Amino acid sequence: MKKYIIYIGFLLLGLVIGWIVFKGKSAPEGENTEHNHVEHTEQIWTCSMHPQIRQPEPGDCPICGMDLIPLEENANENPLVFTMSDNAVKIANIQTTVLGGSVNSENGIVISGKIKSDETVSSSIVTHVAGRIEKLYISYTGQSVSQGQKVADIYSPQLIAAQKELIEANKVKSTNSTLYQAAYNKLKNWKLNDKQIQSILDSETIIETFAIYAQFSGVVKTKKVSVGDYLKEGGVLFDIQSLSKVWAVFDAYETDIANINVGDPIVFTTTSYPDEQFTAKINFIDPLINPSTRTVSVRANVQNLNSKLKPDMFINGRIERTPNQKSTLLVPKSAVLWTGKRSVVYLKLPNEAVPSFEYKNIEIGETIGDSYIVISGLKPGDEVVTNGAFVIDASAQLNNQASMMNQNLISSEIDTEIIDLPDYKSETNEEFKRQLNHLLSSYYTLKDALVEDNAKEAKEKANHLIQSLDKIDMKLLKGDAHLYWMVQQQIIQENGKKLANTDEIQEQRDFFNKISNAMISSIKAFGTTTVVYEQFCPMAKDNKGAFWLSASSEILNPYFGATMLNCGEIKNEIK
Incomplete structure (x- = not known):
């Protein structure tokens, strides 16, 4: 009997020890199994382009057929913020732009423009008598021409007849000075100089071709004739442009007109000489506004003795700022989802683990070129979506988040004022x-x-x-x-x-x-x-x-x- 009691005691003791040992080992496994099960059931799969899709297992998107991806938990529960995967951002070609300083930056009014030819120092070389071009001494556009330089020889029957009249009039000069003076002035009016006329009188020989001389210095802007061309009186051979002086012409936004005056100093640089600054003073403000760009031309005369500045060069200028000038912030048109004066943009949030875009109401004003004036809602340094904003907005609406198209989404975190909708x-x-x-x-x-x-x-x-x-x-x-x-x-x-x-x-x-x-x-x-x-x-x-x-x-x-x-x-x- 005692034997059985001892056996039973050992058996019970073994069961207790086994239960303790195996319970200690199996508990973690059970916990892990349960944890893995919970982790598995909590994993949600979604589409990178259609975030409203939620499925408990991987597969294809029922809308577009793309492979579903694991849903990345977003710690930010703000319904104004919409997150996308990196892959979705690439597919949707989302592009952003950082809003820089205002048009009127703290260093002054920043404007851009081009170098243009000074119209006051341009001229044309013309023939003052009808005739045929026998020879050209200027052969291509851009060639330099000096004042008094021979540019062409011309054959003119009218000049030949006028020479004969002068020679005959010279013979009766003592008795009929009026006839002589008329013949002399005819050649003079045809721009023959005194030396040429005196040569005709001394030799009493008809000169068949006459030289045409440049009246101004510059470069050939346009070549309009070739050898053998017949020109009427006043016909143009060459257009000459002096580059000793040029115009710096800038486009100033309509909002800056009140802050720009004739006589204001302006400093500008060119892309060709980025380390060199040129200075000038504004001497003309166009009285007319360009209706397509809403800009005004502002002009300054620039001395160009070393010919560094070439017409059509791009330039960037700065007019020094005065204390009473107000700054103007611009936002690209492509960033704005237009809904009237009150509009919508999407801001890319910095320092986020996944790409995050915040819905933002802004107020815009007049159009300036490819931008709108920002009245309120944005500041310099904000990074706005300039390509793909509509994709983000549509995806946000499909996900029942704040969007331009979803005016009825109201929560404690969203302004309850009704957003204007597009009117079709x-x-x-x-x-x-x-x-x-x-x-x-x-x-x-x-x-x-x-x-x-x-x-x-x-x-x-x-x-x-x-x-x-x-x-x-x-x-x-x-x-x-x-x-x-x-x-x-x-x-x-x-x-x-x-x-x-x-x-x-x-x-x-x-x-x-x-x-x-x-x-x-x-x-x-x-x-x-x-x-x-x-x-x-x-x-x-x-x-x-x-x-x-x-x-x-x-x-x-x-x-x-x-x-x-x-x-x-x-x-x-x-x-």
């Missing part, structure tokens, strides 16, 4: 408006199902909504309106399908909210043939608020149904 009503085909109205009718039946807390009927009505959407002919829209509708259509279609595939009414209401935002944007952008009421519940979406559309002014809340049926207010009556 005047250019929208009436047939498209009627088709959009049919879609609106399907939307109302979906809303009513959610008002009645009927998830099954909501699924059915969501399918009807998609069918109505498919009947809309987007070819009726052109240009930007067409692109705008494509984004709204995609949002309605994707969220309509998701709503139709879930039985959870709260999930249905979340999808309905995204559909509503796209419907409101569409109705406001393209117009409607009926009266539509835009209604708002401040308690929906965890007190962030949500909008919906209704055919009547009565408040029937689709986000709470019977729980808070009449919670809400009319925000807008769209006619």
Whole structure:
């Protein structure tokens, strides 16, 4: 008996020790297994170009077919900030520009321009008598010419006849000085000099060709004749341009005119001599504004004795700043998603682990060249997206984040002022408006199902909504309106399908909210043939608020149904 008791004691002791040992080893494995399981189930896969796609396993994007990538968790929950993968940035060709100092920088007003020929020191070499060019001593454009230099020989029957008249008049000079003086002056008026005329009188020999001499020094700007050409009286042989003086002509923005005066000193450099500064004073401000560039020409005379400055050289100048001058910040047109005076840009956030772009409302003023004047919202040093901003905006809307097209996204972190939407009503085909109205009718039946807390009927009505959407002919829209509708259509279609595939009414209401935002944007952008009421519940979406559309002014809340049926207010009556 004692033996059995001892055996049983050893057996129990072994079981206890084994349980302790194996429990200690298996616990971590269990924890690891559980951890790995949790880690696996928490991994979400998304599309780099369609971030609204969320799937629990890798595969292809159902929209574009691209390989899904692991979703990178974004610690920044600000709905104004949209993140993209490096691959998505490359595919979308996102480009940015850092806004530099203002047009009126702290060092003065920065302007650019070109060197131009001084029109006051240009001339033409002409023949004062009709004739044929027998020989040219200037053969190409750009050749230097000195004053008094022989440039051509000309054969002229008129000159031959005039010489004969002078010789005969010289014979009766003592008795008829008037005839002699008239013959002499005729040759003089044809620009023969006294030496040439005296040579004719002394030799009493007819000179068949006469030389043409340059009256000015410079370079040949245009060569207009060749040997053998016959010219009429006053015909041009060469255009001569002196480069001893040139004009520095700058384009000053319209906003800077008040700060520029005749006599202001200006310092400029050229790309050919970047380390050398040239100085001059403004002596002329064009009284007319260029209507296409909204700039004014500002001119300064520059001495160019060493001929360093060549016409059409690009130059960058600076007019010293005075205390009363105001700075003007410009933003490239390509960075602005235009919605009226109040517009949208995307700023690239610095020092972020993944490319992040912040939605930003700005106020813009007049157009200056390829830029807008910034009234408010930006500062020097901000890095704005200049290529691909529309891609970011469309992706942000598809992800239900703040965007130019998503005016109804309101939270405690977003300015609740309604953002202006693009207005395509005047250019929208009436047939498209009627088709959009049919879609609106399907939307109302979906809303009513959610008002009645009927998830099954909501699924059915969501399918009807998609069918109505498919009947809309987007070819009726052109240009930007067409692109705008494509984004709204995609949002309605994707969220309509998701709503139709879930039985959870709260999930249905979340999808309905995204559909509503796209419907409101569409109705406001393209117009409607009926009266539509835009209604708002401040308690929906965890007190962030949500909008919906209704055919009547009565408040029937689709986000709470019977729980808070009449919670809400009319925000807008769209006619």
